[in-house]
Amino acid sequence: MTMRELLRSRMAIILIFLIPTLFYILISLTTPHRMIPFKLPSVSGEPVIEISMRYESLVFIGLAAVGFIVAFLAMNLIQKQTEANRRLILCGYWPMELIISKLAVLLCVIVLISLFVAAMLSLFFRPERFLMVVMAFALGGFVYGCYGLLIGALCKRELEGMLFIVLLTQIDVGWLQNPTFYADAQHTSIIRYLPAFYPSQMSMVTAFTAYSIMNSLIGSLLYGSAFMIISILIFRWKMGTRKQRIFL
Amino acid sequence: MAASTKPILKVQDIVKSFGRRSVLNGVSLLMRRGELSAIVGENGAGKSTLLKILVGLTVADSGNVTTNGRVGYCPQDSLVFETLTVKENFHYFASAYGLERNKEDGGDWKKEKDVWLEYFKFKQYENALVSTLSGGTKQKLNLSLALLHAPDMLILDEPFAGFDWETYLHFWELTEGLRSAGKSILIVSHFIYDREKFDRIYELKDGVIECA
Secondary structure (H helix, E strand, C coil): CHHHHHHCCHHHHHHHHHHHHHHHHHHHHHCCCCEEEEECCCCCCCCEEEEEHHHHHHHHHHHHHHHHHHHHHHHHHHHCCHHHHHHHHHHCCCHHHHHHHHHHHHHHHHHHHHHHHHHHHCCCCCCCCHHHHHHHHHHHHHHHHHHHHHHHHHCCCHHHHHHHHHHHHHHHHHHHCCHHHHHHCCCHHHHHCCCCHHHHHHHHHHHHCCCCCHHHHHHHHHHHHHHHHHHHHHHHHHCCCCCCEECC | CCCCCCEEEEEEEEEEEECCEEEEEEEEEEEECCCEEEEECCCCCCHHHHHHHHHCCCCCCEEEEEECCCEEEECCCCCCCCCCEHHHHHHHHHHHHCCCCCHHHHCCHHHHHHHHHHHCCCHHHCCCEHHHCCHHHHHHHHHHHHHCCCCCEEEEECCCCCCCHHHHHHHHHHHHHHHHCCCEEEEEECCCCCHHHCCEEEEEECCEEEEC
């Protein structure tokens, strides 16, 4: 039912496909092919690689698009119809049943969007390890999807939630994680602790090199799982009902 | 049908405060099978708080609520899924009630669904999205969902809102039918017309309940 609800938002479905397409077109029209060097801080030894600025920007914007879209959808998934969901729980559903159904929908959304965005990317250039790029995008979606769940569970009103999502996604996945910014940034340890650091690193490493992604993989999973566990606890607490005792 | 002596809902000394503001001060009431009761009170008297405690949406500071059967709850606002169709809402709630898993317990929910669609005369909207329905039709769906699992007791919060006159009269036929089948009904409302239809009317004032 949760998936049906999502699929009925036709405009949202259109935007899911339109936003990455627009992002890619704008990058390919405006970014030059100049070669730029940048560091890969998640790889041991922090090697410096040199690649086309346009390709680097395409990978970066692809991950940003996945992060933005999934965060908003996840927030919507958990924030909408809270009272109706609570009524379902009063009627007999376990809160975990509802949570699992929402997580299943989120997972489908992440896979679908990551595949689409990575497929679009391959129209512009051939990434070094395509399937790993899909995985990196999916992990970006996972981290930001779980952040969206957390915001949806915390904020009652949609506007507050949207602002919280814009706040972090803009700063993190939309700006600070760009390797060209990171190259000259001060206090890079701050950037390393932000949620999109590992997925962003993983997307760059897999798109342009054959280096190991183990650090990025573990970091992304840990970050996303932490967001997910906190959001589940808050949702479970908010959905809590008290069953009456039966007497004879 | 006269109410039996068997209790179905027992509320004992419910106390609830929000910060320093005391809302309910030792509310107690008893409902028996087949009984039709109402709780009335002015705005802010604590009706909604009491109702939320009765159905389990809010926890009381102290006191007990005990029930002896299945409870159907019809909230004031139509708490249904707007982006699903009427039929899908029935399916979702049937699944929540466990009617899909346990057919002996709840019977065939599709038959029950058809009964209520016919009874409240909105079968033509079965495949319509809830967001496209009028307020009155949403309220019919709201009530039908509370009745889907054949509850022993029905708790209704301002059930008449959005009803037209015909549906209002139909509603009283329904309550008579339910009572004859030994079901109990508790209505919470600002105003109660047709007071003679009720076995008991409780008045909630300043956090204290009195049987009027």
